[in-house]
Amino acid sequence: MIDKIVGDIAAALDGVRDGSTILVGGFGAVGQPDALIEGLIEQGARDLTVVANNAGAGLVGLAKLLAAGRVRKIICSFPRSAGSVVFEELFKAGRLELEIVPQGTLAERIRAAGAGVGAFYTPTAYGTKLADGKESRMIAGRNHVLEFALPGDVALVEAWRADRWGNCVFRESGRNFNPVMATAAGLTVVQTQHVAALGDLDPEAIVTPGIFVQRVVHVPYGDPRG
Amino acid sequence: MIDKIVGDIAAALDGVRDGSTILVGGFGAVGQPDALIEGLIEQGARDLTVVANNAGAGLVGLAKLLAAGRVRKIICSFPRSAGSVVFEELFKAGRLELEIVPQGTLAERIRAAGAGVGAFYTPTAYGTKLADGKESRMIAGRNHVLEFALPGDVALVEAWRADRWGNCVFRESGRNFNPVMATAAGLTVVQTQHVAALGDLDPEAIVTPGIFVQRVVHVPYGDPRG
Amino acid sequence: MTDVTVLTRHEMARRVAQDIPEGWYVNLGIGIPTMVADCIPDGREVLLHSENGILGMGAAPAPDQINPWLINAGKQHVTLRQGGAFFHHADSFAMIRGGHIDLCVLGAFEVAENGDIANWATSAADAAPAVGGAMDLAVGAKRIWVVTEHTTKQGAPKLVERCAYPLTALGAVSRIYTNLAVIDVTREGFVVLEMVPGLTLEALQAQTGAALRLKDKQDV
Amino acid sequence: MTDVTVLTRHEMARRVAQDIPEGWYVNLGIGIPTMVADCIPDGREVLLHSENGILGMGAAPAPDQINPWLINAGKQHVTLRQGGAFFHHADSFAMIRGGHIDLCVLGAFEVAENGDIANWATSAADAAPAVGGAMDLAVGAKRIWVVTEHTTKQGAPKLVERCAYPLTALGAVSRIYTNLAVIDVTREGFVVLEMVPGLTLEALQAQTGAALRLKDKQDV
Numbered sequence: 076m077i078d079k080i081v082g083d084i085a086a087a088l089d090g091v092r093d094g095s096t097i098l099v100g101g102f103g104a105v106g107q108p109d110a111l112i113e114g115l116i117e118q119g120a121r122d123l124t125v126v127a128n129n130a131g132a133g134l135v136g137l138a139k140l141l142a143a144g145r146v147r148k149i150i151c152s153f154p155r156s157a158g159s160v161v162f163e164e165l166f167k168a169g170r171l172e173l174e175i176v177p178q179g180t181l182a183e184r185i186r187a188a189g190a191g192v193g194a195f196y197t198p199t200a201y202g203t204k205l206a207d208g209k210e211s212r213m214i215a216g217r218n219h220v221l222e223f224a225l226p227g228d229v230a231l232v233e234a235w236r237a238d239r240w241g242n243c244v245f246r247e248s249g250r251n252f253n254p255v256m257a258t259a260a261g262l263t264v265v266q267t268q269h270v271a272a273l274g275d276l277d278p279e280a281i282v283t284p285g286i287f288v289q290r291v292v293h294v295p296y297g298d299p300r301g
Numbered sequence: 302m303i304d305k306i307v308g309d310i311a312a313a314l315d316g317v318r319d320g321s322t323i324l325v326g327g328f329g330a331v332g333q334p335d336a337l338i339e340g341l342i343e344q345g346a347r348d349l350t351v352v353a354n355n356a357g358a359g360l361v362g363l364a365k366l367l368a369a370g371r372v373r374k375i376i377c378s379f380p381r382s383a384g385s386v387v388f389e390e391l392f393k394a395g396r397l398e399l400e401i402v403p404q405g406t407l408a409e410r411i412r413a414a415g416a417g418v419g420a421f422y423t424p425t426a427y428g429t430k431l432a433d434g435k436e437s438r439m440i441a442g443r444n445h446v447l448e449f450a451l452p453g454d455v456a457l458v459e460a461w462r463a464d465r466w467g468n469c470v471f472r473e474s475g476r477n478f479n480p481v482m483a484t485a486a487g488l489t490v491v492q493t494q495h496v497a498a499l500g501d502l503d504p505e506a507i508v509t510p511g512i513f514v515q516r517v518v519h520v521p522y523g524d525p526r527g
Numbered sequence: 528m529t530d531v532t533v534l535t536r537h538e539m540a541r542r543v544a545q546d547i548p549e550g551w552y553v554n555l556g557i558g559i560p561t562m563v564a565d566c567i568p569d570g571r572e573v574l575l576h577s578e579n580g581i582l583g584m585g586a587a588p589a590p591d592q593i594n595p596w597l598i599n600a601g602k603q604h605v606t607l608r609q610g611g612a613f614f615h616h617a618d619s620f621a622m623i624r625g626g627h628i629d630l631c632v633l634g635a636f637e638v639a640e641n642g643d644i645a646n647w648a649t650s651a652a653d654a655a656p657a658v659g660g661a662m663d664l665a666v667g668a669k670r671i672w673v674v675t676e677h678t679t680k681q682g683a684p685k686l687v688e689r690c691a692y693p694l695t696a697l698g699a700v701s702r703i704y705t706n707l708a709v710i711d712v713t714r715e716g717f718v719v720l721e722m723v724p725g726l727t728l729e730a731l732q733a734q735t736g737a738a739l740r741l742k743d744k745q746d747v
Numbered sequence: 748m749t750d751v752t753v754l755t756r757h758e759m760a761r762r763v764a765q766d767i768p769e770g771w772y773v774n775l776g777i778g779i780p781t782m783v784a785d786c787i788p789d790g791r792e793v794l795l796h797s798e799n800g801i802l803g804m805g806a807a808p809a810p811d812q813i814n815p816w817l818i819n820a821g822k823q824h825v826t827l828r829q830g831g832a833f834f835h836h837a838d839s840f841a842m843i844r845g846g847h848i849d850l851c852v853l854g855a856f857e858v859a860e861n862g863d864i865a866n867w868a869t870s871a872a873d874a875a876p877a878v879g880g881a882m883d884l885a886v887g888a889k890r891i892w893v894v895t896e897h898t899t900k901q902g903a904p905k906l907v908e909r910c911a912y913p914l915t916a917l918g919a920v921s922r923i924y925t926n927l928a929v930i931d932v933t934r935e936g937f938v939v940l941e942m943v944p945g946l947t948l949e950a951l952q953a954q955t956g957a958a959l960r961l962k963d964k965q966d967v
Binding site: 219224 | 409413416417418419420421422423424438440441443445449450470471472473503505506508
């Protein structure tokens with residue numbers, strides 16, 4: 076019997092290596108796998124590259140991982156936001172590399188990695204400094220920039236309900252980057268608010284089929300914080 | 302009040318021009334918008350390029366459109382199948398152009414068109430005759446072929462339920478190419494088995510949001526034929 | 528200028544909302560653009576899109592009816608209308624990049640007479656600017672309207688011949704709503720469609736960094 | 748060869764099924780590969796994927812329980828297991844191309860000792876061959892196993908030094924199950940893992956178009 080549900084967060088994050096690229100779901104505080112991020116701090120992996128839309132806020136979650144000195148580089152679209160003090164300090168101190176990627180290009184690069192597409196041409200950012208040094212090409216009368224797939228070693232995902240095969244559904248705007256990142260990592264770990272019995276999720280409404288998921292851990296986290 | 306539901310198939314297909322590229326959903330007989338294809342024969346547009354997985358079977362649907370001499374070119378992955386006699390005759394007689402595209406590349410080219418991606422690199426078909434004359438490139442240690450977005454002027458889609466905003470859900474393996482094609486055409490026309498009241502479709506389970514749909518026509522077609 | 532009543536931020540948002548017809552799919556940026564949502568007349572079905580995977584956003588919730596799971600791209604709590612839908616980020620930006628959004632309303636630091644927009648970084652030296660979805664929206668939406676004060680707080684023009692700030696997108700903007708005027712961006716440059724009462728073209732020109740002309744009657 | 752009992756098509760499918768462990772995501776091509784589905788032991792959870800948007804396919808339905816909305820890539824009626832899911836074609840091929848399928852079992856016209864596979868067109872002159880999803884599967888799945896008769900009906904070898912037919916993919920195949928043997932495709936060429944009882948390597952070699960060697964005991 077396939078059972079991807081593991082007993083605790085330590086088991087969910089077992090084996091994450093130093094130097095890994097970690098895809099972290101969530102947009103703002105909604106759909107952020109905070110328990111897994113805290114678990115990653117416990118787990119101890121360092122020299123990480125984090126891919127996330129934001130660079131953390133306050134002193135919890137991603138900000139706490141940054142503050143713990145575990146992150147070498149962050150790839151995101153919107154590093155500065157209300158409360159991104161940890162990011163700002165580390166960045167100013169030269170202790171954090173930053174790659175800014177337009178939000179849609181970020182999502183599409185992650186999708187490309189999950190879908191086996193090596194690279195793609197997007198009109199986004201053409202003629203701007205975010206296209207500096209990138210190849211460009213006129214396609215169908217329009218200038219495009221070449222962008223490469225962005226895979227992760229690990230994806231940390233928050234779901235609303237998940238079953239033992241790893242099928243997931245999300246809740247409202249908690250979906251965001253989570254299903255995209257789930258497709259793009261060698262090890263996709265899901266923290267789920269609820270565990271569903273196999274067959275309880277409507278096959279027409281499953282957002283992330285279990286094929287993309289390696290481990291599921293039950294974290295009845297409650298509402299987004301912050 | 303937005304109401305994309307039109308009264309009949311003639312209204313649904315009004316304005317389709319000669320020379321159009323028509324994306325036709327369905328895989329085998331399941332999820333094929335047969336009523337819209339028949340309507341297109343009535344409507345009279347000619348010199349069409351049809352994009353579909355198959356090239357029709359028997360003497361109905363796509364095969365009937367081909368037989369009516371309306372199609373100049375077909376772009377598909379699997380032209381020959383049981384009963385594809387109309388295709389075979391026209392093709393042998395030199396009266397139909399054919400472009401064979403691997404099924405996944407076909408789906409991805411259509412998705413790219415809908416997603417504003419001008420072109421992409423795929424490992425599929427590298428080193429085969431379907432990559433003849435195409436650019437290739439080594440990415441992350443792997444050879445890829447450059448493929449371009451494939452947009453349609455019109456997409457013909459079969460849905461299971463749709464509402465007046467054009468939101469759609471599909472039924473089982475009737476989903477197939479339909480939601481992908483819905484994103485990739487200037488005019489997306491949906492024939493739906495059932496009309497849902499606005500708000501009746503679960504926002505977490507809508508597969509094609511109405512933004513991709515211009516017209517909906519109610520065709521209580523019944524089970525797939527053939 | 529003493530007799531001129533400039534528009535408030537809310538009035539600017541309301542002026543934009545007037546021009547959005549029923550049936551459009553609209554993405555609203557942060558700031559004044561977000562305020563447009565509440566200015567769309569009741570009963571006019573305009574479908575609001577948010578980058579984080581929402582189509583069919585409704586009004587802001589009452590304070591006691593906040594759903595912590597439902598935020599917009601500006602991280603504000605919102606509601607979902609009947610007929611709305613959720614989807615993931617790649618699908619959301621497929622809608623944007625794929626040209627399915629009829630209108631995106633953005634704020635801007637600068638708009639040039641060729642339609643270039645700068646709205647994400649305040650200097651080329653800023654090493655950590657937050658671009659978010661601005662570049663995707665600016666190239667992807669069918670039309671980009673900018674709503675902004677006509678000048679900076681220091682009185683410097685925001686409508687200019689060429690942008691000095693780092694660009695968001697080239698030639699993207701088609702219309703600008705300011706606290707003083709509504710201006711089209713055309714191949715011939717800025718064309719003034721309307722001004723607030725009491726304002727002269729000369730006075731408007733004095734606060735603008737590129738040439739303006741009034742729309743001819745026969746342009747209509 | 749007179750004492751040799753060659754495997755039937757069903758036995759070949761069953762032999763393949765033996766080697767598929769619980770938990771694998773598997774796509775089965777048309778022909779003998781499809782028959783593998785019914786040979787997986789009860790209770791071993793192997794998750795079957797179909798190009799047309801199905802994960803978790805179950806056994807073929809009883810004739811009176813056919814669901815006309817549920818077909819596999821070979822257009823045969825199938826069922827869905829509890830825990831199965833539907834998705835669209837682009838998502839389905841994202842699973843394939845993205846390397847998420849553990850195993851794809853395909854038929855073939857030819858397999859070369861370097862792992863090249865030809866299974867979609869019977870001649871370079873055929874202008875309308877049906878490729879379907881074969882090329883995507885052959886490059887995308889984590890491993891490709893071929894199941895095929897060892898020779899053509901005319902007795903010509905299907906395991907060859909270099910494919911003569913148009914290729915489906917380069918260097919894709921890792922194992923071949925025939926009616927005579929199970930053969931790994933290695934950097935050193937074809938390595939025979941097992942043969943049907945009574946068959947000698949010499950007899951097998953005589954029906955094979957490239958050099959074979961027996962797996963060394965120490966290779967294990």
